[in-house]
Amino acid sequence: MGDKTPLHAGHFVSQNILLIQNDLVDATAVRDALVNSMGGPFEVEWVRSCADGKERLKDDAKNMNRIAAVLVDLVLPDSSGIEMFDELFLQAPQIPILVLCDSQNEEIGKLAVQNGAQDYLLKSRLDTYLLPKAVGNMIERAANVEALFEEKERAEVTLNSIGDAVMSSDVWGNVTYLNAVAEVLTGWPCEEARSHPLEEVFRIVDADTRETVPNPMKLAIAQNKTVALTPNCILIRRDGVELSIEDSAAPIHDRRGTVTGAVMVFHDVTTARALSLRMAYLAQHDSLTDLPNRILLADRLKQAIAMALRGDRQLALLFLDMDRFKHINDSLGHAIGDRLLQSVAHRLRASVRSSDTISRQGGDEFVILLSDIAHPEDAETSAEKILGALSTPHAIDQHNLHVTGSIGIATYPDDGVDADTLLRHADLAMYRAKENGRNNVQFYKAEMNAHAVERHSVEDGLRKALEHNEFELCYQPKINLVTGAMIGVEALIRWRHPKRGLVHPAQFIPIAEECGLIVEIGRWVLREACRQARAWQDAGLPATRLAINISPVELRAKDFVAGVRAILADTGLDPRCLEFEVTETFLMEPSGATAEVLQALKEMGLQIALDDFGTGYSSLSFLRRFPIDTVKIDRSFVRDMTTDADDASIVRAVIGMGESLHLQVVAEGVETREQLAFLRRHSCPAGQGLHLGRPVVAAEFAEILGRSVARVANA
Known part of the structure; x- marks a missing residue:
């Protein structure tokens, strides 16, 4: 650098x-x-x-x-x-x-x-x-300020071009602004009138009694409400000419709600007043969903905390993040994404009380302020109701979009006594909900701060692992359960941390997916595994199909297929020797891009396996729609199939389905003799697990391949 x-x-x-x-x-x-x-x-x-x-x-x-x-x-x-x-x-x-x-x-x-x-x-x-x-917040604030400035400029041009007179004052009753029409009607140029008392510039009397009429702008400031001029009043212009007028005055507030002055519109007040109100509204609301924005939420949250403190009450903050919204936005387009956010906002409104505040923080994040709750459990009930409302498919154009949300909850006063702390803690709880599988609710706990630090440590460690080559691959065989022959091998990543030792993938893969590092890690795995497979072949060892787990995050990357093609070309591995294992979750994503990616891989010659089959929601229609070659029975069913009748039925059904659809079936997690016997008894074609062969480093696996060659030669 x-x-x-x-x-x-x-x-x-x-x-x-x-x-x-x-x-x-x-x-x-x-x-x-x-x-x-x-x-x-x-x-x-x-x-x-x-x-x-x-x-x-x-x-x-x-x-x-x-x-x-x-x-x-x-x-x-x-x-x-x-x-x-x-x-x-x-x-x-x-x-x-x-x-x-x-x-x-x-x-x-x-x-x-x-x-x-x-x-x-x-x-x-x-x-x-x-x-x-x-x-990010700084850039957003600057953009908001710029937008407000532009809105103010447009407002001033508008105010000077309309046929109504507009006048404003500060809180002490001194003139601060006159538009061109107001200058004509009062006889005062704006620059000269500025800082003069209202009574001097805007002299109004009752047309009949000639008595001075209370200035509506001062009344608006004193009463903090919109005030109309008493009927039958006249304005005495600076040169003494009398004009009949109608007007309306309204207080001006800052973002804390404090009165800072007043504005008055003469004659036809509709356009100018609506513009003024619109400016204030736009400054505090999200333009897409019409929900309060973060500025208005901050104000309402501070007020709610003050009221809760006085009344010894509780309140809750729910931080909602839409799960996998970015993929919908990227694959179906921003127009569909925007309409989905509007649909979500509509359902949120229907899920909470009218006294509660729903705010869009930006992107796919929403915050719900429950301003008065009796118990923390009330917040959980509201959160579950929200998740239930979101779970019904959103019909947008020709798409039925299935979305879920992750919600974190922080309560006052248990989890914080100020707005910033409550927001931060609700945000941390939301991240815990995502880590726990998404589509769930988590309350803030103090240890989440430590967890956030640990998560950052792992994320930082992953970056260093890529730089310092701390990852390594192990290889586990897949076995033909009829002949006992090896029919393939799966490459499994391990992280050898310099201080923590061997780190299991379950401890770092989810974090890598969240922070986006999984794309770079996956590219390393693919290149290293293909290089090793080609090296075995060059050494005279038999070619065996190499299986690699591919994250949905990798598959969504725009250059994924091109990257696979480049790595195969660089390493010289025949695409027919490569198999990608994908999850049911990826197949269910609402985009035609899913089938396009898999079809492109098939056309290159790769095999496609459906990993962890039975744990998701895929159906036979998914297997027919996508170019699947292999289904892998999830280890959770294999583990209990010898003792649980339901799991045994599922395993038998998948084996039968595979035979009917001409799909290869591989049972994962075969760890006991009894499990192996069950699978053979029910004609499962292939298996993988510790009982059949543990994961080993490349050198050990080369010896296994060598022994298989020797067995064939001596047969």
Whole structure:
């Protein structure tokens, strides 16, 4: 990594981040946290000095402002402190800046926020969870501010082009704005009228009694409500001309609900007033689902906490994340994805009380605020009701979309007494729900913080494992149960961690799938296994079909088929010697791309096996629709088939189905003599398990292949 070095995050459209940081270690840590985050993708460009940073921002201004955010260390070789920040801010005030500082410089970080920075972060607290969240939120805030600014500009143009007069004041009753029509009607230019008392600029009297009428804007501020002008009033213009008017005044609030002034529309108030209300509404609601956004949720959550504190009550926060929504969005298109989110929002509204708040946080994340509950169990009941509502297929165009959700629950006051803590803890609980298989509900527990740290440790370790070649493959034979001959081999990944020792795949594969590393790991497995299989053949050992487990995440990758073709070409392995094992979950995904991928692999000459058959929801129609060659009976049925009549029936049924459909059937997890005897008795063609052959490293498996050659020669 060097000066002005672009660091890419995959092949998706990225948010461009400019990192101004002199220290290589800190720059690398920031880069890794952003580039490898699930919240991205981000593309990081790194420069080392303030001068280079200003030059890059100057170039960016000439190229249509492609930088989404700036991360800057307060200490640089050529400049430091608040003066350095001010120089950068002046160069590009429209770009959000996140200041990175040490604890001893925290006060300067706070000062930078006062001077225009979006936020600051202590370098000691940077991690793959906090930093991407902070950067993503910063970019979103900046986009919201820009949208509001543009909305304000459009509003001002609109207000000056409509035929109604519009006037506003501050909370003390001083004029702050007049549009062009109001200038004509009052006789006051806006600049001259600004800061003058309302009574001086807007003189109104009763047409009959000539008595002064209370100013409706002051009434609106005092009463905190919309006030209409008393009928039969006239406006005395600055030059003494009297005009008959009708108006309506309304208070203006900040995002905390505090009255900051008032706005009044003369004559026909419909258009201008609707525009003003629409501006306030858009600032607090999600444009796609019409649900409250994170800004309005934060306000309501703070109010709910205050009320719960006063009334000694409880409240709950439910953090909902849609399971595998990204795949639906990618495979069926954003238009379908947007309509699915609207359908989800509709069902959420129907699942909770009108007094509760449903918020869309962005993407496929929703937060539900249950503002008054008697017991934590009430929150669980609501969460289960939500999952039940979501489980019914969503009919969109010609698609019946099956979606589920993972929900984390945090309650006040047990799990936090402030809004940020409750949100963070509900988020952690949601991730635990995903790790527990998705489509379930989890309450926050204190140990989840430690679990999150452990998860980060594993994720970081996986990246290092790829760099340091810590993965290895073992090979387990598949046996013909009639002849006892070996008919294939499955490659199984193992992680030999330098400190933890041998790590089982169940401990790291789910995390690799969540963070996206499974694609790179899977590519390594495929290349290494194909290389090894070809090496055995080159050594004169018999060719045997090589089976590899493929994650649904890998299969969804746009370049997966091309990558397989390239690896086979590089290693020289005949595609007919390769078999991919896929899960039922992948077959059930609502996209024609599933069949296309499998068909492309079949056309290359590969075999397709359906792994863990019987644990999902696939049917015979799935087996007929997709080019499946083999079904593997899940080990959970094989384990208990000699003692459980139901499992025995399932195993017999799968064997019979395979024979009828001309599919190879392989029983997984054969670990006892009794299990083997049962399978042979019921004519199961093939098996795999510790009783038939344990997984061994490549060198040992080569010896097994060699012995099989010797047996054939001596037969």
